[in-house]
Amino acid sequence: MFDLKRYSEAELESGKFTKLWHGPQHPGITGNMSLELTLSGDDVVECKTHVGYLHRGFEKLMERRTYIQNFPVVCRIAVPEPTFNEYMYAAAVEELAGIEVPERAEWLRCLNLEMMRLASFLMWLGGACGSFGMSTVYQWTVTHRDYMLDLFEEMTGARIYHMYISPGGVRAPLPDGFSERALSVMNGIEKLLYEIERVALNNHIFKMRSQDLGIIDPEMVDPYGIVGPNARACGFKRDVRKDAPYLVYDQLDFEVITADKSDAYTRTLVRYQEMHQCISLIRQMLEQMPTKGSFHADLPNVLHWKIPAGQTYVKSECTRGEYGYFLVSDGSEYLRRVTIRGPSYTHAIAVMEKLVVGVNIADVAGLMVSLHTYPPEIER
Amino acid sequence: MGYAGLQLVNTMFMQELCERMTRQFDCDQVMHQKDDLSFLRVDRDRLESALMYLKTHEGFVHLSFVTVIDYIEDGFFRLNYMLYNYDKATNIGVQVDITRENPSMHSIHHLWAQGWTYQRELKEMYGIDFPGSPRVDEEFVLEGWDGIPPMLREFDTAKFCEDRFAKRDGRESQDIKQTMRDNLYPERGES
Numbered sequence: 179m180f181d182l183k184r185y186s187e188a189e190l191e192s193g194k195f196t197k198l199w200h201g202p203q204h205p206g207i208t209g210n211m212s213l214e215l216t217l218s219g220d221d222v223v224e225c226k227t228h229v230g231y232l233h234r235g236f237e238k239l240m241e242r243r244t245y246i247q248n249f250p251v252v253c254r255i256a257v258p259e260p261t262f263n264e265y266m267y268a269a270a271v272e273e274l275a276g277i278e279v280p281e282r283a284e285w286l287r288c289l290n291l292e293m294m295r296l297a298s299f300l301m302w303l304g305g306a307c308g309s310f311g312m313s314t315v316y317q318w319t320v321t322h323r324d325y326m327l328d329l330f331e332e333m334t335g336a337r338i339y340h341m342y343i344s345p346g347g348v349r350a351p352l353p354d355g356f357s358e359r360a361l362s363v364m365n366g367i368e369k370l371l372y373e374i375e376r377v378a379l380n381n382h383i384f385k386m387r388s389q390d391l392g393i394i395d396p397e398m399v400d401p402y403g404i405v406g407p408n409a410r411a412c413g414f415k416r417d418v419r420k421d422a423p424y425l426v427y428d429q430l431d432f433e434v435i436t437a438d439k440s441d442a443y444t445r446t447l448v449r450y451q452e453m454h455q456c457i458s459l460i461r462q463m464l465e466q467m468p469t470k471g472s473f474h475a476d477l478p479n480v481l482h483w484k485i486p487a488g489q490t491y492v493k494s495e496c497t498r499g500e501y502g503y504f505l506v507s508d509g510s511e512y513l514r515r516v517t518i519r520g521p522s523y524t525h526a527i528a529v530m531e532k533l534v535v536g537v538n539i540a541d542v543a544g545l546m547v548s549l550h551t552y553p554p555e556i557e558r
Numbered sequence: 559m560g561y562a563g564l565q566l567v568n569t570m571f572m573q574e575l576c577e578r579m580t581r582q583f584d585c586d587q588v589m590h591q592k593d594d595l596s597f598l599r600v601d602r603d604r605l606e607s608a609l610m611y612l613k614t615h616e617g618f619v620h621l622s623f624v625t626v627i628d629y630i631e632d633g634f635f636r637l638n639y640m641l642y643n644y645d646k647a648t649n650i651g652v653q654v655d656i657t658r659e660n661p662s663m664h665s666i667h668h669l670w671a672q673g674w675t676y677q678r679e680l681k682e683m684y685g686i687d688f689p690g691s692p693r694v695d696e697e698f699v700l701e702g703w704d705g706i707p708p709m710l711r712e713f714d715t716a717k718f719c720e721d722r723f724a725k726r727d728g729r730e731s732q733d734i735k736q737t738m739r740d741n742l743y744p745e746r747g748e749s
Contacts, residue, residue: 230699238709242716247734273592400619401671421647422594481738490591491622491640491649504640504651506627517625519640524672557699 194218200542202231208305208546211526211553217539225534227527233557240516245271245345246480248513253339255518256554258301261294262496263518264343266503269424269492270516271345274485274507282471283347288425289463290333290342291494293360296367296456297326298497299449302550306446307378309543310387315378322370325363332356347474357464364457371453379450385443392533392545394440402532403524406499407448408549412440418495430462442548449497449550484511498522498550520555527556568646569593575616575650583608597638597651605654606664609639613669617643618650624666624676626684630711633658635686639666656686665691683709 196217201207210231216224236255240248252267253260265287272279279287300323304316327337332353334340342349378384394404396412409416417434419427435451437444487509493502499521506515530549537545576588579598585608587599600608612618618641627636639652656663665688667674677688682698685707697703706713 230697230701233699235708235715238713238715241711244735246738398671403621403670403672405620416644421644481735481742488591489589489597489651491595491651493622500622502622504623504625504638515625515627517623517638519623523623523675527675528672 195223198539202228205308205543207543208526208551209553211551211556213530213534213542213546215534215539215542220539222534222537222539222542225531227530229526229553229556232553236558237516237518240513242512244481244511245483245485245513249344250339250341253341255558256520256552257338258298258552259294259496260339261290261343262494262501263503264341265291266492266494266501266518267505267516268343268345269494270490270503270505271485273490273492274488274505275345275483276486277346277475277477279347279475280472282351282468283473283475284425285463285467286348286351286473287343288427288430289460289467290340290348291425292456292459292463293326293329293333295497296453296460297323297330299453299456300326300367302449302497302547303374303446303453306449306544306547307374307384309547310384312378312381312384315374318370318374322363322367325366329356329360329363332359344474346477347472349474351473352467360464361461364460368454368457371450375450379447387541388443388446388544388548389441391442391541392537392548394529394533396440398529398532402529404499404529405521406495406497406550407445407452408440408521408525408529409499410435411437411445411448413438418493418500422493424494426463429466430459432459442544445548445550452497482511484509485513493519496521498525498552501555518555518558520552520558522551522553522555525549526551526553568648571646572596572648572650579608579612582611594648595651596648597653599653599655602654602656602663605637605639605652606666606669608652609641609666609669612641612650612652617645620644621666621670621673622649624673624680626680626686628658628684628709628711630658635661635684637663637680637686661686663688665689665694667691683707685710 198215198217199212200215201212202210212228214226214228215222236251240251248267252263255263300319304319307315330340331337333356334342394408394412398404399409399412399414413436415434415436420434432455435448435455437448485507487507489506491502491504493500502519504517504519505513508514530546534542534545576596576598579585580588583600583604585598585600589597591597620642622640622642625638629636634655634657637654637656641650641652663686665677674692677691678694678696678698680686681688681694682700688694
């Protein structure tokens with residue numbers, strides 16, 4: 179392996195190094211971003227993360243639109259997990275405006291979020307296996323994600339951008355027979371997960387390539403702001419759903435899943451267990467959820483909304499950890515400022531740039547996927 | 559102790575903490591938004607020591623984000639450093655006002671290893687300088703940008719698009735607000 183201590187800086191002119199762009203067009207990159215790698219032989223000496231390929235200026239756009247106009251905008255911030263944006267935006271507006279959300283809507287929101295988590299994890303698990311050469315698993319998981327999208331279509335009318343969780347509640351109750359169909363999809367996914375455990379997580383090649391790859395030292399967690407499964411894999415029992423319960427999580431039975439070594443393999447295992455946890459939570463909610471009652475608060479004409487001046491920060495646990503909205507109102511019909519806090523901001527930049535040094539070029543994609551990063555939440 | 563009991567303890571912790579911060583760092587404004595979230599305003603030159611104190615003595619080890627609010631009409635930026643204490647499950651937003659003219663702020667990259675990424679973004683998007691912050695002058699999201707920082711309130715997105723992009727024939731724009739007025743509540747006669 180390249181001896182980093184011998185060089186304080188990679189001197190490209192010396193001919194000992196190669197500069198390689200990993201992305202933005204690369205099957206092993208997580209979304210529209212790129213890594214500028216400096217290599218010595220096959221090993222990474224230095225890395226710089228480049229973003230900006232997906233910048234649409236959401237935070238700026240939202241300053242120029244009324245509160246209700248922003249409702250269909252926020253879900254577009256992140257394709258794989260639009261629901262978390264919908265919920266965070268709605269929760270922030272409701273808090274500042276003092277809107278009480280009906281209990282049934284809280285259950286429906288919680289169900290929607292857990293379904294989203296499972297769908298997102300399915301796509302991620304396929305990517306994690308694919309980046310280590312098992313692209314068949316990706317086809318399996320994407321198929322089952324599509325069954326989840328069928329459920330979303332039934333529940334919300336849309337497959338990707340649901341626009342389901344609006345300030346005040348949700349747009350619709352569950353359709354007739356939804357629970358039975360959802361349970362059937364859960365059974366199928368559970369069966370798939372055991373299959374994936376057998377062929378991928380117990381696979382010798384997968385283990386060889388992912389174990390000891392990109393180890394997150396527990397000492398790094400707080401200085402680098404590492405959250406979610408990346409932190410839980412090295413023993414930190416932190417989960418917003420438990421630390422500051424929101425919606426109906428305090429009525430559900432689940433434990434925070436942790437491990438004792440955050441390498442690419444253990445992070446995969448933690449997420450794999452969290453997928454089983456998602457299925458359990460969805461089953462619990464379908465059983466306990468109230469079937470009668472209002473699902474949306476009675477609100478005044480949305481064209482005349484003025485949110486009282488104030489500021490708040492609301493957060494939830496998305497698949498990657500703490501996801502939050504900081505919202506400032508100046509009392510006008512437009513919000514003054516919104517800041518979207520996503521875990522990838524630090525995982526894909528400061529953490530990635532540190533962990534990738536010394537890694538073989540063939541494992542860069544696997545490492546990156548194991549951190550589960552989404553460029554949209556960096557660029558907003 | 560149940561979650562409600564824990565919440566009460568944490569609320570008291572936050573109130574006492576804000577009193578301590580006010581005494582030690584002359585915080586001129588304290589706002590309790592909810593049980594687990596308060597905002598404090600400190601002087602520009604006391605920010606670093608206030609953050610250091612919160613991190614090392616009060617358990618606020620997690621930096622959630624750094625952001626800024628642009629108060630163009632009053633000529634200042636309000637920086638917001640959002641911290642979190644895992645043991646007490648409480649957030650605190652430490653805020654500092656700086657002038658909009660040649661804005662500059664002390665760097666916190668030595669307190670949190672991820673701090674420089676936020677500062678780099680704020681330099682690009684708002685033009686706020688953080689002397690000494692690593693790679694603060696490198697491009698972040700934008701590439702070859704030569705206009706004013708685009709997140710400033712005076713940056714007009716609609717004008718930017720009109721100047722930069724050609725209009726395509728056969729497309730018409732709608733006034734969204736007017737369309738909503740016309741279509742959203744026709745039966746209620748509200749507009």
